[in-house]
Amino acid sequence: MWSSAHRRLGVPAAAPGHHSLTCALHLSPGGSWLFPVSPWTPLEMYPFGGWGLLSAFLALLCCTGSGEEAFEVRMWPEQLMVQSGESQVINCSTTCMQPNTGGLETTLHKTLLEEQARWKLYEVFNISQDTDVICHFTCSGKQESKNLNISVFYPPKQVLLKLWPTLVAVGRSFTIQCRVPSVAPLEGLTVTLLRGNEIVYSQAFVGTTLSPQEAMVTHNTTAHREDDRHNFSCRAEMDLRSRGGDLVHSVSDPQALDVYEPAQDSQMVIIITVVSVLLFLFVTSVLLCFIFGQQWRQRRTGTYGVQAAWRRLRWAYRA
Numbered sequence: 001m002w003s004s005a006h007r008r009l010g011v012p013a014a015a016p017g018h019h020s021l022t023c024a025l026h027l028s029p030g031g032s033w034l035f036p037v038s039p040w041t042p043l044e045m046y047p048f049g050g051w052g053l054l055s056a057f058l059a060l061l062c063c064t065g066s067g068e069e070a071f072e073v074r075m076w077p078e079q080l081m082v083q084s085g086e087s088q089v090i091n092c093s094t095t096c097m098q099p100n101t102g103g104l105e106t107t108l109h110k111t112l113l114e115e116q117a118r119w120k121l122y123e124v125f126n127i128s129q130d131t132d133v134i135c136h137f138t139c140s141g142k143q144e145s146k147n148l149n150i151s152v153f154y155p156p157k158q159v160l161l162k163l164w165p166t167l168v169a170v171g172r173s174f175t176i177q178c179r180v181p182s183v184a185p186l187e188g189l190t191v192t193l194l195r196g197n198e199i200v201y202s203q204a205f206v207g208t209t210l211s212p213q214e215a216m217v218t219h220n221t222t223a224h225r226e227d228d229r230h231n232f233s234c235r236a237e238m239d240l241r242s243r244g245g246d247l248v249h250s251v252s253d254p255q256a257l258d259v260y261e262p263a264q265d266s267q268m269v270i271i272i273t274v275v276s277v278l279l280f281l282f283v284t285s286v287l288l289c290f291i292f293g294q295q296w297r298q299r300r301t302g303t304y305g306v307q308a309a310w311r312r313l314r315w316a317y318r319a
Contacts, residue, residue, distance in 0.1 A: 071096035073146040079244030081151040093119035096139035106133040154184040154212040156236035159252040178234035182212040196230040228259035
């Protein structure tokens with residue numbers, strides 16, 4: 001009976017005295033077996049030769065490992081930097097088609113805004129310091145998670161500009177100082193000094209300290225006549241886009257510089273010189289008049305008036 005069945009399927013019967021082993025995946029359209037029904041059948045008699053055996057073995061391995069589904073857990077945004085005290089929306093998702101459980105773990109206060117089978121949308125509140133949040137999902141008994149580090153920054157809320165002196169002559173130097181208090185991190189901060197819309201000086205800061213500190217820029221420059229027609233200002237710009245933040249900037253109140261021509265100084269010198277010359281001429285003319293008067297008296301009386309006055313003074317003292 002076994003031999004007749006083999007003959008109907010076109011498969012040779014097992015040799016006498018041997019136990020036959022049957023194992024098949026499916027039949028081809030022509031009715032032949034893709035996997036040999038007998039281990040003693042020569043390879044050249046298989047429908048596809050040795051490649052058929054290898055293909056069937058690989059297919060069997062694939063089917064055996066299909067019980068554990070590989071999946072990923074994703075978070076958006078992937079990087080996050082927020083201002084101290086702000087709130088942020090975080091999306092937690094997975095590639096698993098039918099996850100069992102999932103959620104967001106954090107020490108911050110959170111609220112679930114919306115969810116579907118493969119994603120959950122949360123809002124976390126009052127982020128006041130650097131912290132980690134964890135997104136996790138379980139799929140077919142296997143759990144995967146992903147971490148997100150939230151960094152806190154302190155934006156340039158105040159930008160203070162100072163000019164000294166505020167009154168300067170053309171060609172003379174003056175100082176521009178800009179202070180940005182309580183800002184962090186310094187990395188990514190650029191402070192720019194402006195005259196109108198023109199850049200006078202710019203400085204980029206470096207540093208990884210996350211505690212708030214003061215950034216200061218001091219620049220000495222020469223006054224020009226056109227400086228009197230422009231206002232000076234200072235712009236602080238913090239670029240946090242590479243770290244998951246935004247581009248934040250702030251500008252100081254404008255200040256004017258009074259510039260005068262140094263010709264005003266020369267006019268003052270001229271005035272002082274003229275007054276000095278006139279005073280000298282006046283004193284000289286008085287002395288000349290006195291000398292000429294004494295000579296005229298000497299010719300009339302034979303003595304100088306000064307000598308006579310001196311003699312009278314000595315006689316009065318002796319008396």
